Amino acid sequence: MATQEIKKQSPKVYIDRPDHLSGGHRLCAGCGAPVILRQVLMGAGDSPVVVSNATGCVEVSTTIYPYTAWKDSYIHSAFENAAATISGVEAALISLKKQGKVTEDFKLLSVAGDGGSYDIGLQAISGALERYHDIVILCYDNGAYMNTGFQRSAATPKGAWTTTSPVGKVRPGKNQQRKNLTEIAIAHNIPYVAQASPHNFRDLIYKAEKAFAVKGPAFLNVLSPCPRGWRSKESDSIQLAEAMVKSNYWPLFEVENGVYKINYDPKKRKGAVADWMKQQGRFRHLFTPENEWIVEETQEMTDYQWERLKAMEEATARFAPQEAAEAQEPAE
Amino acid sequence: MAQTEAKTLAITGNGAVSLAMKQVDPDVVAAYPITPQTDVVQNFSQYVANGDVKAEFVTAESEHSAMSACIGSAAAGARTMTATSSAGYALMVEVCFVAASMRLPIIMTTVNRALSGPINIHCDHSDSMLGRDSGWLQIYNEDAQEAYDATVMSFPIAEHKDVRLPLMNMYDGFIISGAIGPLKPLSAEQVQEFIGQAPDYPRLLDAKNPVTMGPFDGLHGWYFEQKIAQNIAMDNALDVIQDTYDRFYELTGRRYEHLMKYRMDDAEIAVVVANSAAGNARAIVDKLRNEGIKAGVIKLRTFRPFPVKQYAEALADVKVVGVMDRADSFGAPGGPLYMEVLTSLYQEGQCAKAVNFIYGLGGRDVFPQNIEDVYRRLDAIAKGEQDAPRERVYVNTKGM
Ligand SMILES: Cc1ncc(C[n+]2csc(CCOP(=O)(O)OP(=O)(O)O)c2C)c(N)n1
Numbered sequence: 027m028a029t030q031e032i033k034k035q036s037p038k039v040y041i042d043r044p045d046h047l048s049g050g051h052r053l054c055a056g057c058g059a060p061v062i063l064r065q066v067l068m069g070a071g072d073s074p075v076v077v078s079n080a081t082g083c084v085e086v087s088t089t090i091y092p093y094t095a096w097k098d099s100y101i102h103s104a105f106e107n108a109a110a111t112i113s114g115v116e117a118a119l120i121s122l123k124k125q126g127k128v129t130e131d132f133k134l135l136s137v138a139g140d141g142g143s144y145d146i147g148l149q150a151i152s153g154a155l156e157r158y159h160d161i162v163i164l165c166y167d168n169g170a171y172m173n174t175g176f177q178r179s180a181a182t183p184k185g186a187w188t189t190t191s192p193v194g195k196v197r198p199g200k201n202q203q204r205k206n207l208t209e210i211a212i213a214h215n216i217p218y219v220a221q222a223s224p225h226n227f228r229d230l231i232y233k234a235e236k237a238f239a240v241k242g243p244a245f246l247n248v249l250s251p252c253p254r255g256w257r258s259k260e261s262d263s264i265q266l267a268e269a270m271v272k273s274n275y276w277p278l279f280e281v282e283n284g285v286y287k288i289n290y291d292p293k294k295r296k297g298a299v300a301d302w303m304k305q306q307g308r309f310r311h312l313f314t315p316e317n318e319w320i321v322e323e324t325q326e327m328t329d330y331q332w333e334r335l336k337a338m339e340e341a342t343a344r345f346a347p348q349e350a351a352e353a354q355e356p357a358e
Numbered sequence: 359m360a361q362t363e364a365k366t367l368a369i370t371g372n373g374a375v376s377l378a379m380k381q382v383d384p385d386v387v388a389a390y391p392i393t394p395q396t397d398v399v400q401n402f403s404q405y406v407a408n409g410d411v412k413a414e415f416v417t418a419e420s421e422h423s424a425m426s427a428c429i430g431s432a433a434a435g436a437r438t439m440t441a442t443s444s445a446g447y448a449l450m451v452e453v454c455f456v457a458a459s460m461r462l463p464i465i466m467t468t469v470n471r472a473l474s475g476p477i478n479i480h481c482d483h484s485d486s487m488l489g490r491d492s493g494w495l496q497i498y499n500e501d502a503q504e505a506y507d508a509t510v511m512s513f514p515i516a517e518h519k520d521v522r523l524p525l526m527n528m529y530d531g532f533i534i535s536g537a538i539g540p541l542k543p544l545s546a547e548q549v550q551e552f553i554g555q556a557p558d559y560p561r562l563l564d565a566k567n568p569v570t571m572g573p574f575d576g577l578h579g580w581y582f583e584q585k586i587a588q589n590i591a592m593d594n595a596l597d598v599i600q601d602t603y604d605r606f607y608e609l610t611g612r613r614y615e616h617l618m619k620y621r622m623d624d625a626e627i628a629v630v631v632a633n634s635a636a637g638n639a640r641a642i643v644d645k646l647r648n649e650g651i652k653a654g655v656i657k658l659r660t661f662r663p664f665p666v667k668q669y670a671e672a673l674a675d676v677k678v679v680g681v682m683d684r685a686d687s688f689g690a691p692g693g694p695l696y697m698e699v700l701t702s703l704y705q706e707g708q709c710a711k712a713v714n715f716i717y718g719l720g721g722r723d724v725f726p727q728n729i730e731d732v733y734r735r736l737d738a739i740a741k742g743e744q745d746a747p748r749e750r751v752y753v754n755t756k757g758m
Binding site: 076078085090091092098100101102103104106110111112116119120121122124125127128132149150152153154157 | 415433578
């Protein structure tokens with residue numbers, strides 16, 4: 027399907043789509059990951075899917091033997107290799123289809139947390155994107171290695187407390203700003219890259235649908251609240267994701283064949299990073315005179331990244347295919 | 359028995375194995391190049407480029423990803439192959455265990471090369487010996503013909519319903535991989551007929567019967583029983599391998615056994631050795647036999663599963679056995695092969711004298727004279743002129 031035909035639908039349309047992940051999995055209350063997975067898999071519609079999953083919260087909570095929450099075929103083999111594993115599934119699919127040994131169409135999805143994507147799995151993801159497999163690679167970014175007890179990752183925000191960036195007399199949590207994995211994915215010159223958040227489910231499902239529809243690799247980076255690791259209230263998860271988006275910390279945008287499009291533009295920034303930081307215990311120590319500079323630096327970084335993103339949107343607009351530009355919906 | 363009429367090719371070990379891969383024409387190959395395996399990957403790339411094979415070729419960005427892609431492919435239901443050596447194998451090892459535990463019959467060629475460090479590109483067996491506990495079937499091959507034959511025979515063994523384990527075939531880096539030797543190939547049709555279709559088993563690419571593979575064993579705990587099942591499959595493999603060897607004999611007239619005995623019938627001293635050094639050992643045995651010394655050779659083929667009974671039987675009347683290891687196990691009682699052979703004897707209640715010779719590490723030459731020295735020493739021990747050393751004996755070292 028041409029991606030231009032894929033539009034954001036009303037919630038009614040999405041709600042009627044089959045649920046690929048059943049209830050009864052054991053992810054925590056308030057966890058963003060199962061919400062994200064449901065939304066992403068709604069993007070696959072009726073198609074059967076093969077899911078390749080890295081070691082992490084999703085894996086340990088959805089496949090506790092002899093139970094499985096997956097209605098599709100699913101494989102977990104290790105922590106760093108979900109993208110490499112799905113590469114092999116894709117090769118098998120091509121080969122067996124050519125020989126008539128498989129007749130159905132499958133959508134192929136690789137799923138990993140930020141640890142399995144930004145850090146240990148980065149090489150496998152990069153290799154898979156470069157080889158141009160027809161796959162979707164999803165990162166649910168909860169900003170730390172949550173499964174193993176909240177250790178820092180390259181996606182952990184600066185200043186955040188984690189168990190390997192603890193707060194002590196001489197260290198105020200994590201020392202470094204985050205890595206920008208979405209930009210790294212874009213640098214692979216693949217057909218589709220998008221950043222999304224589960225609070226805006228229409229945007230996320232629409233992006234997943236596009237990601238599955240393009241020929242070749244697509245990468246989705248989705249913000250995933252984690253009450254345990256963020257030290258936040260379970261009931262706040264979706265609202266926190268929204269606040270992080272509205273402060274421009276986690277912009278919603280997509281890059282199709284190199285053309286940037288911001289999907290949510292608050293025009294004037296709504297709220298500051300400090301607003302949602304205050305609601306998360308992992309940042310509690312930052313609101314002191316000695317540590318406040320980290321909040322300020324994060325705000326500056328956020329504003330800079332946002333301006334840069336807007337500049338990218340402007341700079342790449344002229345490469346957009348004409349009809350596609352017309353077909354695009356106005357941003358909400 | 360129908361001997362093949364094929365003419366003999368002059369070909370390298372890697373050329374022979376590439377040819378076998380082309381004739382097998384698996385569904386998927388995922389691999390990464392490393393000396394001395396590289397020609398295998400290059401040759402296969404050329405077959406793909408020429409349209410000679412139907413296989414999908416995943417040019418992975420590392421061996422870890424190559425093996426991971428093999429896992430995905432085999433789990434999806436595709437016949438899957440790869441090849442590696444040394445550091446590449448070491449990089450794969452984490453997921454090699456996963457492949458075996460998922461019971462995926464992936465076929466891998468491991469061209470033996472020393473593990474780093476120091477980095478060394480030459481032959482020894484430290485790479486494949488690293489994987490001896492990984493749950494893969496392991497078959498060691500002396501020359502290009504054996505490596506070719508083993509590649510073809512791998513499929514009915516690994517895919518057999520009572521086995522379903524990944525299998526790796528070894529041969530010596532450079533000595534065999536790069537040196538030209540004779541090969542009597544089968545025709546592609548013979549290969550296809552011999553390997554047949556892989557039996558059906560649950561696979562990812564079955565929309566009507568979706569399957570969860572590699573689930574978490576955290577709370578209910580079947581890990582232990584799952585490991586026992588892997589061992590049962592290993593036990594089953596002993597017969598399946600021999601049956602496959604026998605069927606191959608019917609086709610080609612080339613006879614294979616778990617261990618290959620040379621002049622062992624009345625042997626009083628014997629050497630157990632793997633891969634290319636076996637040829638030198640046979641030549642020395644011929645020489646010693648002319649002197650009236652009752653010497654023999656046992657060439658290792660099947661290392662996993664280890665054919666305990668066959669070793670015990672073959673060594674039942676031997677007074678002194680020398681086990682030659684081309685890999686060491688630092689701090690252990692001896693090299694890996696030595697420990698397996700001794701355990702086999704002990705399990706069968708036998709106690710021939712045994713000496714462990716470590717040779718050829720990092721490609722150190724093993725000359726006929728070195729092997730003759732080994733036999734002379736065993737002979738002296740057998741005659742009571744020397745005691746059997748308990749320590750390892752290092753062969754052809756410099757200033758040590
Ligand atoms: C090679 C390897 N190293 C380390 C681990 C331990 N480990 C398992 S899951 C995990 C963290 C996962 O973090 P992430 O990818 O962010 O996913 P999340 O747990 O947050 O869902 C770690 C460190 C492992 N299983 N394998």
